[in-house]
Amino acid sequence: MSGTSLDGIDGVIVRFSNEGLPQLVASHFSSFPTPLAEELLSLNAPGSNELERLHLCANKLSRLYASSVESLLQEAGLDPTSIAAIGCHGQTIRHRPDLGFTSQIFNPSLLAELTHIPVVADFRSRDIAAGGQGAPLVPAFHNAIFSSDHAHRAIVNIGGISNITFLPVNSPVLGFDCGPGNLLMDGWVRRHLHLNYDRNGDWAASGSVNLGLLEAMHDHPFISMSPPKSTGRDDFHLDWLDSLPVDLIDPVDVQATLLEFTSRCIADSLNQHCSAADEVYICGGGSHNTHLIQRISALLTTRTVQTTEVLGMPPDWVEAVAFAWLARQTMLKLPGNLPSVTGASGPRVLGAIYAS
Numbered sequence: 001m002s003g004t005s006l007d008g009i010d011g012v013i014v015r016f017s018n019e020g021l022p023q024l025v026a027s028h029f030s031s032f033p034t035p036l037a038e039e040l041l042s043l044n045a046p047g048s049n050e051l052e053r054l055h056l057c058a059n060k061l062s063r064l065y066a067s068s069v070e071s072l073l074q075e076a077g078l079d080p081t082s083i084a085a086i087g088c089h090g091q092t093i094r095h096r097p098d099l100g101f102t103s104q105i106f107n108p109s110l111l112a113e114l115t116h117i118p119v120v121a122d123f124r125s126r127d128i129a130a131g132g133q134g135a136p137l138v139p140a141f142h143n144a145i146f147s148s149d150h151a152h153r154a155i156v157n158i159g160g161i162s163n164i165t166f167l168p169v170n171s172p173v174l175g176f177d178c179g180p181g182n183l184l185m186d187g188w189v190r191r192h193l194h195l196n197y198d199r200n201g202d203w204a205a206s207g208s209v210n211l212g213l214l215e216a217m218h219d220h221p222f223i224s225m226s227p228p229k230s231t232g233r234d235d236f237h238l239d240w241l242d243s244l245p246v247d248l249i250d251p252v253d254v255q256a257t258l259l260e261f262t263s264r265c266i267a268d269s270l271n272q273h274c275s276a277a278d279e280v281y282i283c284g285g286g287s288h289n290t291h292l293i294q295r296i297s298a299l300l301t302t303r304t305v306q307t308t309e310v311l312g313m314p315p316d317w318v319e320a321v322a323f324a325w326l327a328r329q330t331m332l333k334l335p336g337n338l339p340s341v342t343g344a345s346g347p348r349v350l351g352a353i354y355a356s
């Protein structure tokens with residue numbers, strides 16, 4: 001899995017059985033070299049010679065995915081024949097369900113060639129073809145492993161974008177993207193402090209929230225949309241932030257306001273659409289941002305907020321395990337989407353299989 005934060009690759013080997021939690025056999029994170037992260041970021045916006053740049057970048061990315069697989073196999077002491085399939089999400093460079101497409105780039109043929117393992121790719125397009133958003137896809141997995149017969153649970157993933165899965169007892173699953181997760185805070189801290197992210201939200205915590213700017217952020221049209229809805233860098237990027245009155249505000253106060261905006265997108269979504277949730281569990285890199293988690297918890301005074309660690313799944317690996325699970329669904333010819341979440345006209349077997 002490599003998500004919208006553009007931080008790097010989360011790799012996992014997962015063993016599935018028909019009972020109990022999937023077992024995490026090995027995990028490995030490799031960060032993107034800065035030039036690759038920059039090229040991927042630039043492919044998120046229109047530019048010259050995109051087609052060639054896209055394919056060259058996809059090949060580079062696939063070689064990195066392959067070395068991540070190699071590290072995992074070494075860590076686990078396994079060889080490729082023990083692996084049923086690789087589920088690889090690819091790197092999103094456009095997500096436009098409104099125009100009927102989404103694009104997660106990498107070269108699945110090259111990855112299969114380099115690893116000698118079947119590769120499952122392009123998880124989102126089939127759901128969009130069936131009239132859905134193509135996202136979020138993780139709720140089906142959250143439902144399979146985190147649902148409870150006595151508590152209404154909400155799972156909140158804070159990656160580049162934040163998304164919620166609501167698992168009410170005896171009712172259909174709800175899931176949607178809330179808006180930004182880490183991506184705006186990451187972009188701003190990169191521009192001003194030349195750091196990849198604001199560790200623990202310390203820089204944001206040292207500033208003051210600008211209420212005028214916060215209100216302007218909330219005017220973003222995505223915020224008031226009702227689910228099913230999904231988003232990405234197409235909607236939330238620094239050019240959008242620059243179109244707001246940030247020039248007259250101290251950068252540290254902009255960071256404080258971005259953290260407050262992100263917390264409110266998540267808390268407001270929970271309050272509006274998951275008001276019956278008894279328990280909230282956080283996963284994704286944003287679970288390490290202590291200031292962000294404190295603000296979300298404060299805005300949700302009546303619920304317990306913990307990480308998925310207490311459910312037996314380390315928060316850093318949930319999304320990667322989810323794509324292993326989605327690949328398994330595809331290999332077993334089982335659906336991976338939840339129409340109640342994506343808005344698709346029915347359950348679909350997702351993706352394409354590239355044989356080893």
Ligand SMILES: Nc1ncnc2c1ncn2[C@@H]1O[C@H](COP(=O)(O)OP(=O)(O)OP(=O)(O)O)[C@@H](O)[C@H]1O
Nearest residue numbers: 003004005159160182197199200284285288289319
């Ligand atoms: N100690 C920390 N303090 C603050 N933020 C952190 C910390 N550790 C990680 N993060 C944030 O988490 C981000 C990475 O999160 P993650 O890998 O879940 O996102 P992603 O790659 O977009 O994933 P996905 O799209 O699968 O949800 C980093 O870019 C950073 O913003």
Ligand SMILES: [Mg+2]
Nearest residue numbers: 003005007008
């Ligand atoms: Mg990541």
